[in-house]
Amino acid sequence: MSEISNDVPRMVICMVSDFLYPNVGGVEEHIFQLSQCLLQRGHKVVAVTHVYKDRRGIRYMTNGLKVYYLPIQPFYNQSVLPTFLTSVPLLRDVLLREGVDVVHGHSAFSTMAHEAMSVASALGIKTVFTDHSLFGFADVSAIVTNNFLTMSLACVDRCICVSYVGKENTVLRASVPPQRVSVIPNALDTNAFHPRPYTGPRDRVVVVVMCRLQYRKGVDLQPPIIRHICARYPNVDFVIGGGGPKMGLLSEVRDEVGPERVTLLGPVAHADVPQVLARGHVFLNTSLTEAFCIAICEAVAAGLQVVSTDVGGITEVLPPSLICLAQPNVKSLCNALEGAIEREMAGTRMSPEEQHRLMRGLYSWPDVALRTERVYCSAMWDEQQPRPLLRNRINRYMEQGGLLAGGFMVLLVTLQALILALCDIFRPSNNIDKAPDFPVPATLSSKLVKTNASSRAIPPPTNEKRQAMKDNFRGVQCNADISNSGHEFEIIVNSRAKKFIGEKSHDSQALSRAVRLLDNANLCKKSVNTNASLKTDRKALDNEHKFKYNLRRRKNDCDY
Amino acid sequence: MLRNEPRSEDATSLPPWERVLWKKQPYADNYIGPHFFRVTKKQRAVSSIEAFTGCRVVTHQIFWCLLVVSAFHGLSGGALLPWQLMAATAAHAAFTFCRSRPGWTAVQMAVMCVCLCGCLCGGVVQSLTASISTDTIYACTTLLLVLHIVLHHYGHDIALVNETLSHNVGVFACVCLASRLTDYWAVFSFTVAGIAVFARPDREDNRHGCIESTAAAVAETLLLFSVTAVAVWVYVPVLLPLLLFSTALSNVVLPALFLRLQHHRQNIYGPWDEARID
Numbered sequence: 001m002s003e004i005s006n007d008v009p010r011m012v013i014c015m016v017s018d019f020l021y022p023n024v025g026g027v028e029e030h031i032f033q034l035s036q037c038l039l040q041r042g043h044k045v046v047a048v049t050h051v052y053k054d055r056r057g058i059r060y061m062t063n064g065l066k067v068y069y070l071p072i073q074p075f076y077n078q079s080v081l082p083t084f085l086t087s088v089p090l091l092r093d094v095l096l097r098e099g100v101d102v103v104h105g106h107s108a109f110s111t112m113a114h115e116a117m118s119v120a121s122a123l124g125i126k127t128v129f130t131d132h133s134l135f136g137f138a139d140v141s142a143i144v145t146n147n148f149l150t151m152s153l154a155c156v157d158r159c160i161c162v163s164y165v166g167k168e169n170t171v172l173r174a175s176v177p178p179q180r181v182s183v184i185p186n187a188l189d190t191n192a193f194h195p196r197p198y199t200g201p202r203d204r205v206v207v208v209v210m211c212r213l214q215y216r217k218g219v220d221l222q223p224p225i226i227r228h229i230c231a232r233y234p235n236v237d238f239v240i241g242g243g244g245p246k247m248g249l250l251s252e253v254r255d256e257v258g259p260e261r262v263t264l265l266g267p268v269a270h271a272d273v274p275q276v277l278a279r280g281h282v283f284l285n286t287s288l289t290e291a292f293c294i295a296i297c298e299a300v301a302a303g304l305q306v307v308s309t310d311v312g313g314i315t316e317v318l319p320p321s322l323i324c325l326a327q328p329n330v331k332s333l334c335n336a337l338e339g340a341i342e343r344e345m346a347g348t349r350m351s352p353e354e355q356h357r358l359m360r361g362l363y364s365w366p367d368v369a370l371r372t373e374r375v376y377c378s379a380m381w382d383e384q385q386p387r388p389l390l391r392n393r394i395n396r397y398m399e400q401g402g403l404l405a406g407g408f409m410v411l412l413v414t415l416q417a418l419i420l421a422l423c424d425i426f427r428p429s430n431n432i433d434k435a436p437d438f439p440v441p442a443t444l445s446s447k448l449v450k451t452n453a454s455s456r457a458i459p460p461p462t463n464e465k466r467q468a469m470k471d472n473f474r475g476v477q478c479n480a481d482i483s484n485s486g487h488e489f490e491i492i493v494n495s496r497a498k499k500f501i502g503e504k505s506h507d508s509q510a511l512s513r514a515v516r517l518l519d520n521a522n523l524c525k526k527s528v529n530t531n532a533s534l535k536t537d538r539k540a541l542d543n544e545h546k547f548k549y550n551l552r553r554r555k556n557d558c559d560y
Numbered sequence: 561m562l563r564n565e566p567r568s569e570d571a572t573s574l575p576p577w578e579r580v581l582w583k584k585q586p587y588a589d590n591y592i593g594p595h596f597f598r599v600t601k602k603q604r605a606v607s608s609i610e611a612f613t614g615c616r617v618v619t620h621q622i623f624w625c626l627l628v629v630s631a632f633h634g635l636s637g638g639a640l641l642p643w644q645l646m647a648a649t650a651a652h653a654a655f656t657f658c659r660s661r662p663g664w665t666a667v668q669m670a671v672m673c674v675c676l677c678g679c680l681c682g683g684v685v686q687s688l689t690a691s692i693s694t695d696t697i698y699a700c701t702t703l704l705l706v707l708h709i710v711l712h713h714y715g716h717d718i719a720l721v722n723e724t725l726s727h728n729v730g731v732f733a734c735v736c737l738a739s740r741l742t743d744y745w746a747v748f749s750f751t752v753a754g755i756a757v758f759a760r761p762d763r764e765d766n767r768h769g770c771i772e773s774t775a776a777a778v779a780e781t782l783l784l785f786s787v788t789a790v791a792v793w794v795y796v797p798v799l800l801p802l803l804l805f806s807t808a809l810s811n812v813v814l815p816a817l818f819l820r821l822q823h824h825r826q827n828i829y830g831p832w833d834e835a836r837i838d
Contacts, residue, residue, distance in 0.1 A: 182589035328835035
C-alpha cells in the first residue's frame, strides 16, 4: 500500500502512552500487539508510561518488550498532569539511553504521549502519533481539546488514524496536512476469535452485547430493545458483558423480563471474550460514536451475525454481507435485530466458518505493523520536513496557534529548550548509559538491515538521505561492507551499538548482530569468529577515548 | 516520501478509490481521494450586528440590576415613595403582560401570591438581617447580583446556565436589600418590584436568541438605558461610572471578544459526532 520496500533499516521505536498494561482497553491492546509485531520484524521496541500502583521502574514483557513505568503519578482519567516541563529530563534520559529513532505517541487523551513527542522533537527524534478517537467541534471542551491537539501535532512528523472518518476528524480539528496522515485500521487476532460449537439449548437464539456500559456505547438504547425483542420472540435471550455506570439501567430490565432471559456478566477480561461470544448467535452493537469498533470484527470472526449502529467509522469496517447497519434509534435497531433473528431461525444466514474465512484476510496485526513501519520510514526519510531547530518549531507554533495559543506554546518550548540545555551541561548525553538490547532470537532478528542491492524494491537512500539519516540518528556512523556468502549488504552502523555485549556469532543471517559484533570487535581489539569478512571505515568511528569510556561503562549495562 | 497518488504509474487503469477499510486498494495509506473531505464549511460567520444584538440581553439584565439598586437607594433616601415604585412595577407588569400574553389565571395567581406573601412577610423581611452589618449585606447583595447575571438564561442552553438559581439569587438579593429599609410599605413595594424583575419568566426571544428586528432591539436597549441612567443619576449618582463601564463592556467589549473568539469555534458536523438518542 505504500512505496517503501519491505527491507528497512532496524529502528529503535519508543511507544508512549498513558494507557498501557496492566490497564486494559483498546489503546493498550493496540500498543501491545503492534509492539510485538514490530519486535518480530526485527526492530527494537520500548514502551513508556506512568506508574501503575506498585508497578514502577523497568519491566520486560513478551519477546523482550521493555516497558518504562516512569515515576509520574496519574492525575485524571489515567493521564498524568500536563506540565510539558517537569518530565523533560526524565524523558530525555530514556530517549537517549535507548537510542530511540522514532517516538510513537498513542491517544489524544494521553498527556504523556504529547509531552514525549514534544521532547523528542526538541531532541531531533522523529515523531509519529496515532489518534484512536473521534471528537466533536461544537462545545467548549472540544474547542480547548482541539486547540491543544493542534499545538501538540504542529511538530509531529506523521499521524496515523484508524479509519477514514478518523482521518477527516483529525485533519479538521488539529489542522494537520492530510498528506501526513495515514489510515491504518486496527486488527484482531483471528486465531483467538474463531467459530466455536454452540453448547446452549438448540431452540434458543442468544443476542450478545459486549461493551463498556456507558452512554457513549448507547446503553440507553438497549432496555427498550430488550423489552421489545423479549416480548416478540419468546425464544430469544440476551447475554450482556461489560461493566460501567449504566449497569443499574440493565439490571432493572433484567428484573423486568426475568433473569433467565437477560444475563448480566459484569466486566469481562479480553481473554474471555471469545468464550462469551461462543454463547451467542447475534452480536448487537449500539455505540453512538466509534472510530473503528474492533468488537464487531471480533464478533464476525467468531461466527456471529452483527447488528450495529451506523455511526462514525463503522460503515468502513466490514463489507455489507457481514454486518447489518441501523440508525441509532430503537425502531431501526429493533428492525435490524429482528431480521438477524429471523435469518438465524430460518437458517439462511452466512455460515460462521465462511465469516471467519472472510475475516482472516481483512485485518491482521502483521499487516498493521508493516504499514506502520512504512510510516516510520517515511518520517525518517522525509526531506521536506524542516530540521527540528527551536526557531523552526517556534515558527510552526505561531503559524498554527496564532498569538494566544502559539505564544503560550512558544513560551513552553523555550523553557523546554532551556531545560534541555541545562541537562546537556549537567548530564551530557555521553554520560548516559546506553541500554543494551534484549537478546533477540536469531529467528526474530533475521529480517534486520538486509538490503541486497540486486533485489531492492526501492532505490537505496541517496547521499542526501543518508546525511539526513545521519543527522537523525545523531550518532557517528560508518559504512561497512559485509561479504557474506556472495551477498552484498549495505549497513549503517549506529555508534550506540558499540555498547552491545556480544558473543561469538555463527549465525550468518543475523546481520544486526554481526554489525554489533563488528563494532564490538573494533572496540575490543580482538577477532570475532564469524564467517563474514568484515571491513570498516575507521575514520568514521568515534575517537579512542570514547571507546575506552564505553568499555568502562559496558560493565554496567546489565539491566536485564 | 509523501504520496498522494496511486502506486501504479497508470492511474487510469486503477479501480476508483472507496471509503472502506476492508477492501485492499492500490492506494497509499495517506491517499486523499477527490472527495475525501465531506465538510468544507468550518466556521459560522457572525456579523457585528448579530454579535451586538446577541449581547443586548446581557445589557438588559445589567440595567435591571442597576435599576433595582437605584430603587433601593431612592426608597432608603426618601426620594422615591413606595406608591411610585408600585406604580412603576405595575406599569412594567402590564407591559410584560402585553408582550408575553400569559393566561388570566396565571396572572391572577401570581398577583395574589405576590401580594399575600409580600404583605405577610413584609414584617419578617424587615427584621430578617438586623443582626448583620449593612456593609456585609451590601457586599453579599453585590455578589448575588453578579451571580444572577452570570447564571441567567440568555437564550442558549449551556452548562453554566441555571435559571432557577439565577432567579433565586436575584430575589434573595432583593430581600437582603429590603431588610435594610425601615418603612413597612417601602419593604413591601421593593420586594414586589424585585420579584417582578427577577422572578419573571424569560421572554421567548431570549430563549430562542431571536429578536423582532434590529431597530426594535436598539430602541428597547436605548429606552432601558435612558430609564436606568436617569434612575442612577437621580438616586445613586456614585454608580454612574459602573453604569457606563458595564454598558461599554456588554455592548462593545463582549461583542468584540465574541467576534474575536468565534474563529476558534468550528461548527463542523459529520459522522464523528456522537449520535443523539431521541
